Amino acid sequence: MRIFRKRIPEYLITLFAIITLNFFIPRIMPGDPFTFVSSEENSVSTVYTDEEVARLKAYYGLDKPLPEQYLNYLGNTLRGDFGYSIYFNDTVLNLVGGRIVYTLPIAISSLLLSCLLGCLIGCMSAYKRSGIFDRVSYALITIFSQIPSFLIGVFFLFFLAGKLGWFPLSGAMKAFATYESGFEKLRDILYHAFLPVLTLTLAHIGEFYLLSRNSMISVLSKDYIVTARAKGLLKKRVLYVHALKNAMLPIITRLCMSLGTIFGGAVLIENVFNYPGLGTLMRQAITYRDYTLIQGIFLFFAFTVLVMNMIADIIYGKLDPRVEL
Amino acid sequence: MRNLGKKILLPILALSMLLSLSACGSKTGDTGDQESKSPVESSQANNDREEPLVITLSGGDCGYPSPYLHYSRGPGSFKMRLVFDSLLEHGEEGLIPWLAEDYNISEDGLTYTFKIREGVKWHDGEEMSPEDVLFSFEYQTANPPVGGISTALGKENNIITDMTIDGNNFIVTLSQKSAAMLNNLGSVRIIPKHIWENVENPKEFTDEVCGIGCGPYMITEYNKEQGTYKFEAFKDYWGQNQEVDVIQFVPVSDGILAFDSGEIDLTGITPDVYEKYAHSDEYKIINNPGFWGYKMGFNLEKAPALQDINVRKAIAYAINRTDLIDKVARGAAILPGEGYIPQQSVWYNKNVKAYEFDPEKAKDLLDGKTYDFKLTISSSNDEVRMAELIKLNLADVGINITVESVDSKTRDSMYKNGEYQLILNGYGGWGGDPELLLSQYAYGAIPGYSNEQINKLCDEQLLETDQAKRMKIVYELQNVIADEVPQLPLYNTTGMSVYRPAKYDGWTYMFDHHETTHPKISYLAEK
Numbered sequence: 001m002r003i004f005r006k007r008i009p010e011y012l013i014t015l016f017a018i019i020t021l022n023f024f025i026p027r028i029m030p031g032d033p034f035t036f037v038s039s040e041e042n043s044v045s046t047v048y049t050d051e052e053v054a055r056l057k058a059y060y061g062l063d064k065p066l067p068e069q070y071l072n073y074l075g076n077t078l079r080g081d082f083g084y085s086i087y088f089n090d091t092v093l094n095l096v097g098g099r100i101v102y103t104l105p106i107a108i109s110s111l112l113l114s115c116l117l118g119c120l121i122g123c124m125s126a127y128k129r130s131g132i133f134d135r136v137s138y139a140l141i142t143i144f145s146q147i148p149s150f151l152i153g154v155f156f157l158f159f160l161a162g163k164l165g166w167f168p169l170s171g172a173m174k175a176f177a178t179y180e181s182g183f184e185k186l187r188d189i190l191y192h193a194f195l196p197v198l199t200l201t202l203a204h205i206g207e208f209y210l211l212s213r214n215s216m217i218s219v220l221s222k223d224y225i226v227t228a229r230a231k232g233l234l235k236k237r238v239l240y241v242h243a244l245k246n247a248m249l250p251i252i253t254r255l256c257m258s259l260g261t262i263f264g265g266a267v268l269i270e271n272v273f274n275y276p277g278l279g280t281l282m283r284q285a286i287t288y289r290d291y292t293l294i295q296g297i298f299l300f301f302a303f304t305v306l307v308m309n310m311i312a313d314i315i316y317g318k319l320d321p322r323v324e325l
Numbered sequence: 326m327r328n329l330g331k332k333i334l335l336p337i338l339a340l341s342m343l344l345s346l347s348a349c350g351s352k353t354g355d356t357g358d359q360e361s362k363s364p365v366e367s368s369q370a371n372n373d374r375e376e377p378l379v380i381t382l383s384g385g386d387c388g389y390p391s392p393y394l395h396y397s398r399g400p401g402s403f404k405m406r407l408v409f410d411s412l413l414e415h416g417e418e419g420l421i422p423w424l425a426e427d428y429n430i431s432e433d434g435l436t437y438t439f440k441i442r443e444g445v446k447w448h449d450g451e452e453m454s455p456e457d458v459l460f461s462f463e464y465q466t467a468n469p470p471v472g473g474i475s476t477a478l479g480k481e482n483n484i485i486t487d488m489t490i491d492g493n494n495f496i497v498t499l500s501q502k503s504a505a506m507l508n509n510l511g512s513v514r515i516i517p518k519h520i521w522e523n524v525e526n527p528k529e530f531t532d533e534v535c536g537i538g539c540g541p542y543m544i545t546e547y548n549k550e551q552g553t554y555k556f557e558a559f560k561d562y563w564g565q566n567q568e569v570d571v572i573q574f575v576p577v578s579d580g581i582l583a584f585d586s587g588e589i590d591l592t593g594i595t596p597d598v599y600e601k602y603a604h605s606d607e608y609k610i611i612n613n614p615g616f617w618g619y620k621m622g623f624n625l626e627k628a629p630a631l632q633d634i635n636v637r638k639a640i641a642y643a644i645n646r647t648d649l650i651d652k653v654a655r656g657a658a659i660l661p662g663e664g665y666i667p668q669q670s671v672w673y674n675k676n677v678k679a680y681e682f683d684p685e686k687a688k689d690l691l692d693g694k695t696y697d698f699k700l701t702i703s704s705s706n707d708e709v710r711m712a713e714l715i716k717l718n719l720a721d722v723g724i725n726i727t728v729e730s731v732d733s734k735t736r737d738s739m740y741k742n743g744e745y746q747l748i749l750n751g752y753g754g755w756g757g758d759p760e761l762l763l764s765q766y767a768y769g770a771i772p773g774y775s776n777e778q779i780n781k782l783c784d785e786q787l788l789e790t791d792q793a794k795r796m797k798i799v800y801e802l803q804n805v806i807a808d809e810v811p812q813l814p815l816y817n818t819t820g821m822s823v824y825r826p827a828k829y830d831g832w833t834y835m836f837d838h839h840e841t842t843h844p845k846i847s848y849l850a851e852k
Contacts, residue, residue, distance in 0.1 A: 029734075029735070030731075030735040030738045030739065031734040031735055032738065032739060035734075035737050035738050035741045036397065036398060036737060037737045037738055037740045037741060037750055037752065038703065038733055038736065038740075038751055038752050039398060039617075039748050039751070039752045039753050040398070040399070041617065041751065041818060041820075043398070043399050043400065043617075043753060044398075044399075044400075044402075044753035044754055045397055045398040045399070045752070045753075046402070046471065046472050046473050047473075047752075047754075048397075048473055049473070052469060052473055054852070055469070059528075084528075084529065087396060087397070088388070088549075089388060089389075089393070089394045089395075089396070089471075090527060090531065091532075091551075095549075096553065098549060098550050099550060103549065121444070157578075162579070162582060167576040169577070169579060169582060169583070170576055170577065170578035171551060171575075171576050172550075172551065173551060175384075175551060175553045175573070175575035175576065176546065176553060176555060178571065178577070207419035246500075259437040273578075274576060274578045275374070276550040276551055276552070276576075287732075287733070287734060288398070288734070289734055
């Protein structure tokens with residue numbers, strides 16, 4: 001395929017740049033993984049002596065000159081060795097793997113939900129353009145997508161979970177629960193994931209709504225739609241079969257491209273709901289300057305986003321023959 | 326077009342479903358101990374109660390409770406200590422014999438003899454022997470655990486010339502006297518030789534047997550992602566009965582909401598909600614001793630004006646610390662000892678001088694001069710509030726403060742590297758052995774500050790093994806420190822905890838630590 005020959009080198013260069021940044025950014029931040037002089041209120045932390053810090057740095061290879069560390073890191077990454085977390089005493093692969101299973105489902109389900117809902121409302125809006133439904137939904141959704149997602153999250157947490165007690169306050173599962181059936185377990189997981197997914201969905205519904213509305217409006221003015229209507233086809237059929245099919249193009253691309261932003265949103269939302277995904281882990285990794293873990297998490301996010309972009313490229317090429325890749 | 330949509334959407338859907346299913350699967354995988362027993366079984370050791378007593382506390386992941394795997398911050402080390410015992414334990418009043426049923430220090434203070442208790446079992450059923458004790462010391466000196474090993478035991482400053490066993494005795498010989506040595510030797514975790522002797526890299530030894538100790542509790546469930554722990558009483562424990570059969574830690578986002586709903590059995594509270602629990606027999610409130618505190622550090626190199634003792638004293642007089650306690654700690658704190666040792670410490674000198682809030686005196690000391698300093702703080706709410714109040718206080722006497730707020734890790738590294746003029750810092754451990762005065766005040770601990778008398782007294786108290794004589798030196802040291810103000814302690818926090826006595830009433834404190842859920846003696850029959 002032509003696209004691969006042309007695009008793959010570009011993606012490789014991007015990936016290389018990202019790996020390099022991943023290495024240098026944590027090390028530019030002041031501080032190192034071993035210097036603790038403060039502790040959270042009413043808690044304690046181990047204060048290492050200079051000898052111990054030196055020994056730990058040597059143990060993790062952080063005493064070597066930066067270029068050497070960088071080459072080691074590059075080599076290890078290429079071999080698929082993502083290193084050993086300094087703070088969490090486990091391999092980065094285990095740590096990231098243990099959290100992806102929480103982050104990916106909420107990220108992907110809210111992505112699909114916001115896309116689905118956004119398109120649905122967008123189409124309805126476009127069909128009766130400037131009607132009451134259009135105006136109200138346009139205003140509401142624009143406002144909602146301007147509120148930072150963590151604020152919506154905090155509101156839900158305090159009101160729906162704290163005040164009304166409808167939802168759990170934190171976590172992804174009931175602690176020490178024993179489930180009678182797989183269904184019960186699934187219910188518990190969905191129950192815990194509901195608020196994070198709802199928040200993320202609301203935060204991203206706007207982009208899909210606007211996109212599908214605009215795309216639909218331009219499609220609806222096309223001649224073939226007029227023909228379809230003139231044939232006396234049902235309104236629903238015209239809208240969801242003839243028009244939507246052609247308006248889908250930018251939406252599908254957007255769906256793939258949005259994964260990056262939805263990860264960004266998930267990082268914040270997980271911290272609000274104390275949801276044990278990659279976002280909470282990332283915050284801790286940065287607080288503790290856990291270099292290897294920061295590298296691992298960033299690399300995972302970057303790699304996923306690149307892959308999704310590539311998929312978007314491919315789809316676009318397939319869907320729209322006019323696009324010269 | 327339609328087909329293509331299906332082709333893309335279906336795998337994505339399938340993937341997300343698959344992943345949520347594997348999320349379910351990972352939950353059961355992380356249990357810690359092969360010999361896990363049900364709570365009912367373990368309670369049979371406790372005949373006087375029919376139902377096993379399960380205490381649930383606020384958790385969060387702080388690492389697997391093994392000396393090499395728990396995290397260096399937070400309560401991980403105390404969870405590890407439920408599983409791993411040491412020669413001596415920290416009691417309510419002082420050190421108490423534990424795995425060493427008796428100990429003896431020779432007259433010259435150079436030989437320590439610990440008589441190792443017999444009949445102690447590891448959680449896997451093996452017998453603990455003096456061999457294990459010797460092995461634990463040698464192994465951990467060569468491979469320091471997460472909590473570090475006291476500098477006196479480390480390779481660099483080693484004053485230990487010999488460690489040996491003789492029958493049931495474990496004998497340590499030193500090259501010089503050290504008052505902190507008993508505590509240091511007594512705190513080393515005893516680990517089973519039969520598990521660790523062939524482990525070359527303990528940091529990467531994550532097999533679940535690394536959680537086998539001989540302490541009162543076994544780790545039976547641990548989930549890293551959820552931050553949950555379950556500890557169950559070890560029924561072959563040598564010592565006192567465990568009052569609590571099962572200790573569980575679950576993640577909690579708001580302690581008070583969780584306590585009210587009965588999700589957890591004890592929570593820390595602020596003075597704001599004190600009234601809510603104060604007048605009911607259902608609840609009991611206990612006060613934490615003030616062994617966590619904030620101080621203001623001075624850098625005499627970066628701010629040479631601070632070399633003038635009058636400027637330092639003026640700052641001490643000018644800052645209204647009572648006001649800080651009221652407004653920032655909302656009353657849940659006490660004034661610090663001016664000689665650094667907190668008021669509730671056994672080492673506190675009651676007669677140490679105090680700097681009461683007195684802006685006039687501060688102005689006199691400054692003699693009409695004005696100063697400009699930069700104050701470095703972390704971005705935590707409390708520190709920002711504190712800095713604002715301090716800024717106002719100091720402006721009143723002619724000292725202008727520019728506040729620089731950075732993230733806490735950056736502040737820590739600036740502190741460590743001496744890149745500040747004035748700095749705020751909050752941390753625990755103030756109630757520990759006076760050995761800490763050495764690292765706080767002596768030999769260049771404070772940039773640009775050196776005081777012969779402080780250095781001398783710090784050394785002397787560390788060499789004095791007679792408790793009463795040592796106390797006298799530490800008292801004098803506090804007087805000198807209070808007089809010199811090389812840095813300024815601001816306040817020591819005294820949090821409160823609330824619990825339901827009907828459920829469990831055994832909560833207590835170690836003599837040198839501020840938290841009640843940390844000490845293992847909180848869960849045992851005798852304190």
